[in-house]
Amino acid sequence: MGGALVDQSPPHITYTEQFYEVFPYYLSIGMTYDQFWNDDCYLAKYYREAQKLREERANVQAWLQGAYVYIALDRLKPIFGLRGGRVEPYLEEPLPLTSQEAEERQRAKEEQNLKKAVAMFSAWAAKLDLPEGGE
Amino acid sequence: MAKQLVFEYEGVTYTLEYTRKSIEQMEREGFRPQDIVDKPISTLPALFAGAFYAHHRFVKREKVDEIFAQMGDKEALLEKLAEMYQDPILTLLEEPAEGKKIMWEARW
Numbered sequence: 681m682g683g684a685l686v687d688q689s690p691p692h693i694t695y696t697e698q699f700y701e702v703f704p705y706y707l708s709i710g711m712t713y714d715q716f717w718n719d720d721c722y723l724a725k726y727y728r729e730a731q732k733l734r735e736e737r738a739n740v741q742a743w744l745q746g747a748y749v750y751i752a753l754d755r756l757k758p759i760f761g762l763r764g765g766r767v768e769p770y771l772e773e774p775l776p777l778t779s780q781e782a783e784e785r786q787r788a789k790e791e792q793n794l795k796k797a798v799a800m801f802s803a804w805a806a807k808l809d810l811p812e813g814g815e
Numbered sequence: 816m817a818k819q820l821v822f823e824y825e826g827v828t829y830t831l832e833y834t835r836k837s838i839e840q841m842e843r844e845g846f847r848p849q850d851i852v853d854k855p856i857s858t859l860p861a862l863f864a865g866a867f868y869a870h871h872r873f874v875k876r877e878k879v880d881e882i883f884a885q886m887g888d889k890e891a892l893l894e895k896l897a898e899m900y901q902d903p904i905l906t907l908l909e910e911p912a913e914g915k916k917i918m919w920e921a922r923w
Contacts, residue, residue: 692847695904696839702907717836718869720817721903728909 735777743774818899820866824882830870835903837868851897862896
């Protein structure tokens, strides 16, 4: 005991260190050195958004290409002598790129199912010959 | 669009702004944003001077200090400069997805 007081505060991380940490990512999505360091700092935000759009577009293109391959294989079935067996249909839409997108799709699907169920129930109820005014 | 502070002094229009490069230079010179709270008297002029690096790199420090001495409403100035200083780092952070944001309020 009786030792000198030691500064136990966590080491201070400077903004500069944080800039350098993410700098390679921004270079990889097309930002130049000058844009990152000297231009309007909001450019980084728009580069990120543009990158998201690029990824979505690439995903749709990959999905479309997959669809063509699927159709081509389907048409070539006789050559391979494939018969019988259950053929799975191709994906209805591109795979979600993020968990957030997956959740959104799940939510949209549930909403759609609910709407379908309500419509079916309403149609069924309309067919029933129910007495007017309850009792 | 980056936040800027514009004023005119002796017929020259000055545009104050922080870029990542100017923040790097300020930190190299020993600037620490947390000192704004502990040592505002010595930190505010440095914060002000750093805002010149982006568009007025070659203005001498004496001139900057002279301008700073003439600036009115220093409390509001500090507030605005601090807000501007945060932008180069805040623009690197992802915004949470819509509907998942936690709303907050400052009580001081």
